[in-house]
Amino acid sequence: MDLVLRAARIADDTDLVDIAIAGGVIVAIGHRLPERGADEIDCAGRVVIPGLVEAHLHLDKALLDSEKSNPDGTLAGAISVTAELKRGFTVPAIRDRARRVLDMAITNGTTAIRAHPDVDPIVGLRGVTALLDLREEYRDRLDLQIVAFPQEGILRSPGTLDLLRESLYAGADVLGGCAYNESTVDDSRRHVDLIFDLAAEFDVPLDIHADFADDACDPRYAMADYIAELTELTGRHGRVTLGHMTSLAGRSPADRARTLERLASAGISVVPLPATDMHLGGRSDAVNVRRGIAPVRELWEAGVTTAYSSNNVRNAFTPFGNADMLDIGLFLAQTGHLSGPEDLTRVLAMATTEAARTIGIADRYGVKVGACADLVVLSSYRLGDALLDRPDRNYVFKGGRVTARTTRTQELIGPGAKG
The missing domain is CATH 3.20.20.140 (Metal-dependent hydrolases)
Structure with missing residues (x-):
């Protein structure tokens, strides 16, 4: 595999899944896929949507x-x-x-x-x-x-x-x-x-x-x-x-x-x-x-x-x-x-x-086997919150290749602040 996205949220009413990509195409979607990728990204429960x-x-x-x-x-x-x-x-x-x-x-x-x-x-x-x-x-x-x-x-x-x-x-x-x-x-x-x-x-x-x-x-x-x-x-x-x-x-x-x-x-x-x-x-x-x-x-x-x-x-x-x-x-x-x-x-x-x-x-198109791997990893953890959160586009993929990435650190400062 060229790339595997691990622990991705693609629907709010199902378990997290892995998404395996080869040759620019999604070739497998499932829970804890055994396939290993040349590159792997841990989505850690974040939402993945089609481009x-x-x-x-x-x-x-x-x-x-x-x-x-x-x-x-x-x-x-x-x-x-x-x-x-x-x-x-x-x-x-x-x-x-x-x-x-x-x-x-x-x-x-x-x-x-x-x-x-x-x-x-x-x-x-x-x-x-x-x-x-x-x-x-x-x-x-x-x-x-x-x-x-x-x-x-x-x-x-x-x-x-x-x-x-x-x-x-x-x-x-x-x-x-x-x-x-x-x-x-x-x-x-x-x-x-x-x-x-x-x-x-x-x-x-x-x-x-x-x-x-x-x-x-x-x-x-x-x-x-x-x-x-x-x-x-x-x-x-x-x-x-x-x-x-x-x-x-x-x-x-x-x-x-x-x-x-x-x-x-x-x-x-x-x-x-x-x-x-x-x-x-x-x-x-x-x-x-x-x-x-x-x-x-x-x-x-x-x-x-x-x-x-x-x-x-x-x-x-x-x-x-x-x-x-x-x-x-x-x-x-x-x-x-x-x-x-x-x-x-x-x-x-x-x-x-x-x-x-x-x-x-x-x-x-889509998050489905056989579709082009045009995908976005959002910083949201629920699909239903993807608009409300104004989320970062952590990764943007075109044909399984990263075309953009956004990383941002937020920190609360002051008495009682956590994180």
């Missing part, structure tokens, strides 16, 4: 807040500020900012990221080019999927469709969409039609920014039903993801339930982005300010695969963040009326097994 998965992250636009912030805090303001800054983007500058965030993410236990670089006549393919470089540079430390994302729309930004096609030829893994940024509901539907056709042409998954508003009064922000219908018609079950989906919370319970049932039936995943969604949402509310986060518990109950992600790190859309999925998960729990060990364990799953299913890597 965290950022299912929706804008690396090309990260860390821009120091250059220019969003003056009014709205979605429209964020799009406007970013469009201005994009004109000055260079491939080396995008790479440098993205590297800083990738390093944060790895240190915080992330082993897979689905990134959404903008593709439009303003920035061209510079974001895609930079991330293609980084995908190769970081291949031994994390898996990086690239989504060609038309932030500025397609119909209202002529030339974008050709650039999306070029991105896919260049090596982008996924096709994005942003239907609400078209001028009319008919154009929004046409946007969806176009990306479904292009995704079929290249046989790639779709990951669409959808229904990102406080309510669904504007039908451009109520595309989920149409997307579900088209998913069923085109046989793309399990290959479509929707990000944000904040306007769901503004629909009537019965109407919302029907939409959630359609999403579940079509195998569509939903990725709430709580740090961004709550920051930008409710800006016009003088009282009873809306939270602007998709109804996570209802998504669970409807059987919709549901992940969450950071979305942005320190820019006009989200002026916060450290690419720390556990931090975002705790925030989601606090703002989404989720509490107790069962809820918190399920929120953690949204950043691990559910996110892996969302980005299409579930077959080789």
Whole structure:
């Protein structure tokens, strides 16, 4: 064996286990395994989870807040500020900012990221080019999927469709969409039609920014039903993801339930982005300010695969963040009326097994025999406390190799202090 993790906590209702790794793959899990490893780590009862998965992250636009912030805090303001800054983007500058965030993410236990670089006549393919470089540079430390994302729309930004096609030829893994940024509901539907056709042409998954508003009064922000219908018609079950989906919370319970049932039936995943969604949402509310986060518990109950992600790190859309999925998960729990060990364990799953299913890597992912040894040893001793503890990521493994380590000593000083 290359590595054996001893006395690991992988579930709160089972005994501690050993995890044996060879050739970058988990080959055995059991109580007091007899196999010896070239290296062994005593987890001493600490929690071991599969590597965290950022299912929706804008690396090309990260860390821009120091250059220019969003003056009014709205979605429209964020799009406007970013469009201005994009004109000055260079491939080396995008790479440098993205590297800083990738390093944060790895240190915080992330082993897979689905990134959404903008593709439009303003920035061209510079974001895609930079991330293609980084995908190769970081291949031994994390898996990086690239989504060609038309932030500025397609119909209202002529030339974008050709650039999306070029991105896919260049090596982008996924096709994005942003239907609400078209001028009319008919154009929004046409946007969806176009990306479904292009995704079929290249046989790639779709990951669409959808229904990102406080309510669904504007039908451009109520595309989920149409997307579900088209998913069923085109046989793309399990290959479509929707990000944000904040306007769901503004629909009537019965109407919302029907939409959630359609999403579940079509195998569509939903990725709430709580740090961004709550920051930008409710800006016009003088009282009873809306939270602007998709109804996570209802998504669970409807059987919709549901992940969450950071979305942005320190820019006009989200002026916060450290690419720390556990931090975002705790925030989601606090703002989404989720509490107790069962809820918190399920929120953690949204950043691990559910996110892996969302980005299409579930077959080789997890703490299970045959999975890639992408693992994190936390300083927590119970899975249900992994969000509450804000734990250190003591070890981060990619393919059984250590990619990050955090060690910290805390000591109480004073009369009566112990330890």
